[in-house]
Amino acid sequence: MKPHIICHMASSIDGKILPERWTPSGVHSHNMYEELHGRLGGGSWLVGRITGQEFAKAKAYPDRPKAKLPREAWLPNADAEAYGVVLDAQGKIAWGRSDVGGDPIVVVLTKAVSDAHLAGLREDGVGYVFAGETDLDPHEVVAILAAELGIDRLLLEGGGHLNGGFLRAGLVDEISLMLVPAIDGASGAPAVFDGSGASEPARLPIDDLALMSHEVMDGGIVWLRYRVTAA
Numbered sequence: 181m182k183p184h185i186i187c188h189m190a191s192s193i194d195g196k197i198l199p200e201r202w203t204p205s206g207v208h209s210h211n212m213y214e215e216l217h218g219r220l221g222g223g224s225w226l227v228g229r230i231t232g233q234e235f236a237k238a239k240a241y242p243d244r245p246k247a248k249l250p251r252e253a254w255l256p257n258a259d260a261e262a263y264g265v266v267l268d269a270q271g272k273i274a275w276g277r278s279d280v281g282g283d284p285i286v287v288v289l290t291k292a293v294s295d296a297h298l299a300g301l302r303e304d305g306v307g308y309v310f311a312g313e314t315d316l317d318p319h320e321v322v323a324i325l326a327a328e329l330g331i332d333r334l335l336l337e338g339g340g341h342l343n344g345g346f347l348r349a350g351l352v353d354e355i356s357l358m359l360v361p362a363i364d365g366a367s368g369a370p371a372v373f374d375g376s377g378a379s380e381p382a383r384l385p386i387d388d389l390a391l392m393s394h395e396v397m398d399g400g401i402v403w404l405r406y407r408v409t410a411a
Contacts, residue, residue: 182322183334186220187343187372188356195371196364197340207362207399216358216403217335224263224283224325225335228342229273232266235285238276241300249298251291253328255307257284263307263329267342269316271297278305286329288321290314318349340374347373350385350410354392361400385411 190213192202199208264283271293286307292314309328311320325331388409395403
């Protein structure tokens with residue numbers, strides 16, 4: 181069974197997600213975003229490589245492995261209450277840490293990653309699973325997380341391409357949007373959900389978006405929650 185997935189994001193009123201670009205500046209509240217994360221129930225969360233890189237403390241792993249390592253899950257913290265899950269298909273992040281905010285890091289890789297990278301992850305105490313030969317498939321990712329870690333609820337907090345990929349795959353059950361009174365105003369800026377890049381994109385597999393709740397918060401921020409009904 182797949183986890184219940186809530187896409188939890190903060191955006192400007194034009195749907196963009198990089199607060200450092202917004203006008204007026206300083207209106208985004210990271211503390212409020214984390215408060216809403218907690219009100220949603222907290223638990224395990226999922227981000228992509230670019231967001232994950234922001235948490236990394238090392239520059240690179242040694243490029244020579246000590247041994248050939250099997251392409252199977254390695255989970256040193258398999259009984260944690262919550263995990264920070266990072267999709268890093270090609271194994272580009274050197275962590276230099278094993279957790280984020282107390283949540284053990286689990287990296288989702290493809291089997292194309294090097295033995296040297298796996299050795300580096302093990303030395304850092306970073307868990308990993310595999311979900312594809314050379315590319316990550318969203319359906320396989322969530323199935324692996326459920327099977328290996330028992331995750332039944334997941335907060336999707338990625339960039340626009342990751343969020344859009346999960347939405348197009350029909351995997352998003354709810355959307356939690358912290359709408360900040362600011363404007364990005366630039367074309368091409370990352371959005372909450374970005375397209376696939378196809379010249380004629382197919383319609384999203386969504387039958388209905390039902391408003392579950394709305395709340396006006398300090399500073400004019402509005403918190404919106406929608407239930408997603410798949411087509």
